[in-house]
Amino acid sequence: MEVVITATPREAGLLVADILERTVRAGATLGLATGSSPEPAYEELVRRHREEGLDFGGCRAFLLDEYVGIPADHPQSYHRTIRRMLTDRVGLTSVDGPDGTAADLPAEAASYEERIRRAGGIDVQLLGLGTDGHLGFNEPGSSLASRTRVKTLTEQTLSDNSRFFAGEVVPHHVLTQGLGTISQARHLVLVATGAGKSGALAAAVEGPVSASCPASVLQLHPHVTVVVDEAAAARLEHADYYRFAHEHKPDWQGY
Numbered sequence: 450m451e452v453v454i455t456a457t458p459r460e461a462g463l464l465v466a467d468i469l470e471r472t473v474r475a476g477a478t479l480g481l482a483t484g485s486s487p488e489p490a491y492e493e494l495v496r497r498h499r500e501e502g503l504d505f506g507g508c509r510a511f512l513l514d515e516y517v518g519i520p521a522d523h524p525q526s527y528h529r530t531i532r533r534m535l536t537d538r539v540g541l542t543s544v545d546g547p548d549g550t551a552a553d554l555p556a557e558a559a560s561y562e563e564r565i566r567r568a569g570g571i572d573v574q575l576l577g578l579g580t581d582g583h584l585g586f587n588e589p590g591s592s593l594a595s596r597t598r599v600k601t602l603t604e605q606t607l608s609d610n611s612r613f614f615a616g617e618v619v620p621h622h623v624l625t626q627g628l629g630t631i632s633q634a635r636h637l638v639l640v641a642t643g644a645g646k647s648g649a650l651a652a653a654v655e656g657p658v659s660a661s662c663p664a665s666v667l668q669l670h671p672h673v674t675v676v677v678d679e680a681a682a683a684r685l686e687h688a689d690y691y692r693f694a695h696e697h698k699p700d701w702q703g704y
């Protein structure tokens with residue numbers, strides 16, 4: 450696992466955009482996250498598309514998760530959110546995600562797994578971090594081997610995400626890629642910024658591997674890049690070492 454500490458969320462976004470740009474240029478399959486953490490990276494990719502001609506034509510994308518029971522055209526559905534944040538703005542048309550309105554949710558979950566598998570898997574999976582340590586919507590207690598399925602959100606996540614719903618009730622159930630599903634992506638890139646993430650980040654990166662902190666599953670993956678700002682890094686015990694390693698990173702190494 451490589452931990453990169455940047456001065457600001459914007460710098461974190463630029464680094465994540467560099468990693469994603471490489472994937473886009475290779476015409477590879479992206480795993481996209483919603484939430485506010487990836488926003489600076491997506492803004493930068495949109496800029497590179499508009500100003501530098503970065504072409505998303507050969508790419509396809511899969512979403513991590515979706516609310517159950519709200520239609521795909523609801524402004525807060527993750528299908529709509531990712532189109533608004535990134536894909537519509539860069540001409541990325543092949544975007545798939547779990548269908549939270551399916552009549553048979555377990556069948557849709559199994560079908561989503563199959564759609565990812567048939568596409569050859571995900572090359573780079575971008576991830577945010579819940580303040581309770583969730584990845585996607587895998588709340589504490591999620592099996593580290595879990596597959597796409599229905600989960601119930603914690604009260605903390607309901608409260609964190611209520612800011613997007615302007616008084617409407619936040620759906621209590623979601624379809625999310627499991628931790629086992631996420632772990633099959635070839636490269637995992639976690640972005641976390643702000644002091645509110647510092648506790649969950651320290652638990653995920655330096656705590657025990659445990660279903661109580663779902664993001665700790667990252668420690669079992671052979672290729673993980675964690676990109677955080679100083680505020681999110683505040684509780685990392687080995688922060689000085691991560692800075693030292695990054696300062697001395699060989700040019701040939703890449704991310």
Ligand code: GLP
Nearest residue numbers: 482484485486577578579585586
């Ligand atoms: C949400 C999403 C996650 C996201 C996380 C953090 O509930 N399901 O995919 O990474 O919580 O969100 P934010 O980046 O807005 O802090």
